[in-house]
Amino acid sequence: MIIAGDPRQMPPSNNFERQGNAASEDDDTEEDMESILDECLGAGVPQINLDWHYRSRHESLITFSNVRYYQNRLVTFPAPDTRPSAVKWRRVDGVFAKGKERTNGAEAQAIVDEAVRLLRDPAFVDEQGRPLSLGIITMNIQQMKLVEDLLDRARSRYPAIERHFNPEATLEPVCVRNLETAQGDERDIILLGVSFGPTEPGGKTMSMNFGKLNPNGGWRRLNVAVTRARREMQVFTSFDPGMIDLTRTNADGVRDLKAFIEFAHRGKDAIASADRGHRAAMTRHSRRRSPRNFSDGAGRSCRR
Numbered sequence: 677m678i679i680a681g682d683p684r685q686m687p688p689s690n691n692f693e694r695q696g697n698a699a700s701e702d703d704d705t706e707e708d709m710e711s712i713l714d715e716c717l718g719a720g721v722p723q724i725n726l727d728w729h730y731r732s733r734h735e736s737l738i739t740f741s742n743v744r745y746y747q748n749r750l751v752t753f754p755a756p757d758t759r760p761s762a763v764k765w766r767r768v769d770g771v772f773a774k775g776k777e778r779t780n781g782a783e784a785q786a787i788v789d790e791a792v793r794l795l796r797d798p799a800f801v802d803e804q805g806r807p808l809s810l811g812i813i814t815m816n817i818q819q820m821k822l823v824e825d826l827l828d829r830a831r832s833r834y835p836a837i838e839r840h841f842n843p844e845a846t847l848e849p850v851c852v853r854n855l856e857t858a859q860g861d862e863r864d865i866i867l868l869g870v871s872f873g874p875t876e877p878g879g880k881t882m883s884m885n886f887g888k889l890n891p892n893g894g895w896r897r898l899n900v901a902v903t904r905a906r907r908e909m910q911v912f913t914s915f916d917p918g919m920i921d922l923t924r925t926n927a928d929g930v931r932d933l934k935a936f937i938e939f940a941h942r943g944k945d946a947i948a949s950a951d952r953g954h955r956a957a958m959t960r961h962s963r964r965r966s967p968r969n970f971s972d973g974a975g976r977s978c979r980r
Contacts, residue, residue, distance in 0.1 A: 679716055684745045685900050686859050687711035727751050731862055733907050734762035740939050741903050743947050744932060762908045765940035770914030772873045778818040780871045783912050787812060787867050788826040790910065791850070794865060795837040802864070807840065809848035811863035813855070813901050815871040816887050820854040823869070827852065855888045855897045858904060866905035870933070873914035882915060884925040886933060894929025902936055911940040
């Protein structure tokens, strides 16, 4: 018996079949379900780690996950790209609409504008002159649908980009995904929109509810989202990373989101400071929590 998988990414889920509607997609009460892989790891089935990482053409595209989740075990192939980082942070003056809407119009428009700019650029080709591929990832279904609607309008306005969406004209047409559906996809360029943020213009505080990143296992969804790019990733947010207040949440996914945005903004230096802050936070939590609860959390982490 051979079972292949990654316990640091998402297990199989039937969330959408069970919930049956988009309105509850961000329900923070749902947890990742156990998989056959988890059962085998728990039973002590022998493991072999596959440590060569083949997707990223620039080491920075896997650096965050490699440090945060894989103990720096992943080995990347040398690349001719000499940029300091292929991960970029894009700050947008957007507002997140709460309630049923759950979208960020300004951020969605900024993502679509950047997508159109890339798709119309004659230089959007690889070394052999073939068109590069593009993917967009959002944090929830509502934002995904808004991006799709805005892309449809852009396709009508710029017919020349239609070939990038046609599966008969390209092996990897433009795709728009959310956290629950991004696993398994990869593209040359990924535009990642965080969507959540202040609910009024110029807001200095915001909710620490980041949808599917908040429940147990939310960090695995983030790990999926930030490892989809082969050549470049752009991260769009409507807030500065300092606005994520870790004293108001214990969610690992939210903690890691803040660290990833800081990494996109400042590069490798941000990872070291984030790790120091994480260790300090774990020390504080260990003093407040009962030994049993802290031990359970560490046990899960060790088993993975």
